[in-house]
Amino acid sequence: MSDKKIPYKIYLEESELPKAWYNLRADMKNKPAPLLDPATHKPMTAQALSGVFCDELIKQELDDSTPYFEIPEAIRDFYKMYRPAPLVRAYCLEEKLQTPAKIYYKFEGNNTSGSHKLNSAIAQAYYAKQQGLKGVTTETGAGQWGTALSMACSYFGLDCKVYMVKCSYEQKPFRREVMRTYGASVTPSPSMETEVGRKILAEHPGTTGSLGCAISEAVETATKSEGYRYVLGSVLNQVMLHQSVIGLETKAAMDKYGIKPDIIIGCAGGGSNLGGLIAPFMGEKVRGEADYHFIAVEPASCPSLTRGKYAYDYCDTGMVCPLAKMYTLGSGFIPSANHAGGLRYHGMSSTLSQLYDDGLMEARSVKQTEVFEAAEQFARVEGILPAPESSHAIRVAIDEALKCKETGEEKTILFGLTGTGYFDMLAYEKFHNGIMTDYIPTDEEIQANFAKLPKID
Numbered sequence: 001m002s003d004k005k006i007p008y009k010i011y012l013e014e015s016e017l018p019k020a021w022y023n024l025r026a027d028m029k030n031k032p033a034p035l036l037d038p039a040t041h042k043p044m045t046a047q048a049l050s051g052v053f054c055d056e057l058i059k060q061e062l063d064d065s066t067p068y069f070e071i072p073e074a075i076r077d078f079y080k081m082y083r084p085a086p087l088v089r090a091y092c093l094e095e096k097l098q099t100p101a102k103i104y105y106k107f108e109g110n111n112t113s114g115s116h117k118l119n120s121a122i123a124q125a126y127y128a129k130q131q132g133l134k135g136v137t138t139e140t141g142a143g144q145w146g147t148a149l150s151m152a153c154s155y156f157g158l159d160c161k162v163y164m165v166k167c168s169y170e171q172k173p174f175r176r177e178v179m180r181t182y183g184a185s186v187t188p189s190p191s192m193e194t195e196v197g198r199k200i201l202a203e204h205p206g207t208t209g210s211l212g213c214a215i216s217e218a219v220e221t222a223t224k225s226e227g228y229r230y231v232l233g234s235v236l237n238q239v240m241l242h243q244s245v246i247g248l249e250t251k252a253a254m255d256k257y258g259i260k261p262d263i264i265i266g267c268a269g270g271g272s273n274l275g276g277l278i279a280p281f282m283g284e285k286v287r288g289e290a291d292y293h294f295i296a297v298e299p300a301s302c303p304s305l306t307r308g309k310y311a312y313d314y315c316d317t318g319m320v321c322p323l324a325k326m327y328t329l330g331s332g333f334i335p336s337a338n339h340a341g342g343l344r345y346h347g348m349s350s351t352l353s354q355l356y357d358d359g360l361m362e363a364r365s366v367k368q369t370e371v372f373e374a375a376e377q378f379a380r381v382e383g384i385l386p387a388p389e390s391s392h393a394i395r396v397a398i399d400e401a402l403k404c405k406e407t408g409e410e411k412t413i414l415f416g417l418t419g420t421g422y423f424d425m426l427a428y429e430k431f432h433n434g435i436m437t438d439y440i441p442t443d444e445e446i447q448a449n450f451a452k453l454p455k456i457d
Contacts, residue, residue, distance in 0.1 A: 011086035028069040034351035035324035082111040101404035115419030117148035120242035125152035134227035135159025143175030145233030150184035160184040167208035189214035196318035218319025234270025243276025247411030261414035267392040268296035271349030294361035297392040302335040305363035330449025336439040367438040372431040
């Protein structure tokens, strides 16, 4: 089809909204390794997980054979408020770069939470409500997940307790206030409210926190509060499942216009956005039906895929969660206080880790000053102020488009624009004032945490 016939924004009809989530694990030849009980090192059972997670979410978490899960009508009705999300042809960016590449991005920022996180938040809140729970606890890094969950809990009348990574709590007070507007309580983590928080503060006085710390506090609160369960915004298989709505919509929109991407790029922290975007495309690849080049982009300050070790590790700093086999920097690794708060996690989704270990996708790490250069370039021509997390994908998309300019190749590039950066202006201010720095952990720092990985027979 001629480029002139492809609109700037491709929208699906409401009737084309996916009716089922796609479970990529069902098609994977090598399944992700199971979660292990931290005490016995045996695979976690549904019964063992029931004190932490909602029952229906546990079924989704442990199922690696069912390819599709029907999306309940109540969740689809909520999705219709902001979905289907647009697939955008970046004509202006292409012109600015003078590249023969065709660039598309799936924009997930068209909702009050400002990101893709609402796709899973509404599902997890729905299942908590169906189970008759009083409320849920969670952690949040940059604040998108906490905002999304507070919105979802408000919709279903659930209490919501959020532990927000301390550096983001201080850097993004307005994100915090959005959560409170929707009825959530927000606590900077690590805090003195929990046993694990007090322990972390004693061992690391003055720490700016990490997602691993906040997870520990949220899990402890959930397990000690009757009628509460813990929910997570990334990493887990159930979250990858819910976020597959991104990729399913993207593929349907591209198929509608006969577009096939050569390169698919996503930022990678815990894996929810990347996993959701690539799901149906990776499904085709593992089934041998098509081929794509997948690139996971992570911050150089927290390089779990590019410099991590593939091993069983705790999902949290307090070592109270199950063990997951993943690419990890060690649960004790506390990243520098960079401005991509949603990517400051020590490990990567078990599903994505398995795919990466099987050589089915590439990983790159980028410095935050380079990320903000790309964010500013994108904002000036495409008219959207991107979140720092999303801007990691923008950085590599631009890099790939410039390679096409050098070689003359007309590749089609797709990336995920996970959300907007309107609550990240402190970061943009530091970039504009020339005081943003690029911290990269030393090999010695990383090796020190590898030495503390749990010994699994």
